Amino acid sequence: MEKKSKIIILILILLIVLGIATHLFLTPSTVENSGSKNITDMIGRHVEIPASLNKVVATSPPMTTVIYMIAPEKLSALNFEWTDSEKVYVPSQYRGLPNIGGWYGTQDGSYEEFIASEPDIVIESIDEGGDGDLSTVNERQSKFGKIPVVAVNDTTTVKKVDSSILFIGEIIGSADKAQKLVNFNDKYLNEVQDKSSKLSDNNTKTVYYAVGNDGLKTYPSNSTHGQLIDLVGGKNVANSINQGNTTSGFQVSMEQVISWNPDVIITTDPEFYAKVYNDSNWANINAVKNHEVYLSPQSPFKWFDRPVGANMIIGVPWTAKVIYPDQYSDIDMISVTKEFYSDFYHYDLSDDQAKQILLGSGLKEKNL
Structure with missing residues (x-):
């Protein structure tokens, strides 16, 4: 009987040892290596990053915008300065984030400030x-030293942005908000692509994108x-x-815009929008005559352009x-706007706001 008890005890000890060994060998890499985890970024590099991230920065506004939308508390710096008008709907705790530049457009990033x-x-x-x-990524990594650099696919195209949003959400611990x-x-991509x-050609409207304070720059x-x-x-x-040139845009003449005679004009420039209805040069264009000129909302990010990205x-x-x-007409833009600002700009709007x-x-009240 005593011998049998010893055998049972030995078996129990063996099972415990096997259980510990199984845990050590099969536990995912996300919880091993003393608080770090190994990931593969979107260019195929194997990168070791902290298992828990508290401070994150990005090298360009589109990436920074995604981080702000899904995990603002982890964003430690911006690549730009919010204007006073853009700050209107930025919660106070995020208004003071420092601008450390970046590597896009102006190429004004500072490794020291990063x-x-x-x-x-x-x-x-x-x-x-x-x-x-x-x-480029390897150069960044050499300059940042021990700070891991994670490569993520460009987020400037709305139709392709999903995978990058989900990837960022996964690595920074905000997967649920990224999925949301x-x-x-x-939801809205599917609706607009379907409609x-x-x-038909008969009910397609012509649109001019007016860039700059004179409205005489555009993109094809x-x-x-x-x-x-x-x-x-x-x-x-x-x-x-x-x-051939879809990045820097084109200067056009007033005569060219008049000849195009668009049904709708969209702009992101408040100065142009403020004067277009009182400018005789634009007066005979259909969009102006019919009050079909629209200004992209500005705060905290423009809805239509600049930056291009998740905003x-x-x-x-x-x-x-x-x-x-x-x-x-089935889209209630007041509800849509409140939902988006609450969930992703972290600001609860009233119906009136x-x-x-x-x-x-420029939207007509009947079309909201």
Whole structure:
């Protein structure tokens, strides 16, 4: 009997040892290596990052915008300065985030300032399949030293942004909020793609994107800056312009805009919008005569452009209502705006605040 008891005890000890060994060998990498985990970024690099991230920065505004939308408490710096008007709907705890520049457009990033912000990781934007991305990321990594650099696919195209949002959400510990943002995006993408595919030539509206305080710069189709026009089925009047330059845009003449005579004008420039209805040069254009000029809402990020990125997700239903209000009468823009600001801009709007944002953009009250 005693011998049998010893055998049972030995078996129990063996099972306990095997259980511990199984735990050690099979536990995922996300909880091993003394508080770090190994990930594969979106360029295929294996990167070791802290298991828990408290401070994150990105090298460009589109990536920074995603972080702000899904985990603002983890964003330790910006690549830009919010203007006073943009700060209107920014919660007070985020208004003082420092601007450390970045590597996009102006190329004004400062490695010293990035490092001084003490991030746990740096997120670097890459062009999917683009040349030179690996060397750029490796250069960043060499400059940032022990701070891990994680490469994430470009987030400037609304139709392709989902995978990058989900990836960022997963690595920074905000997967649920990232999924919520993707669900919002997909809901309106699916609706506008379905309805735009059914538009006939007879009911397609022509649209001009007026850039700058004189409105005489624009972007053709297939440009990320005017992508929402294409997405909802508007006909960009600048389609005839050389399609080779979709990044910097084109200067056009007043005569050219008059000859295009667009049904709708969209702008992101408040100065242009404030004067267009009183400018005799624009007076005979259909969009002006019919009060069909619209200003992208500005705060805390523009809905239509600049930056191009996840901030344009709310611009999808707005642009649809701007160009084709009758086809999208089922969308309640006051409710949509309140939902988006609460969930992703971390600011609870009243009905009246949401209404004023929309009326200020030029939407007619009957079309809200």
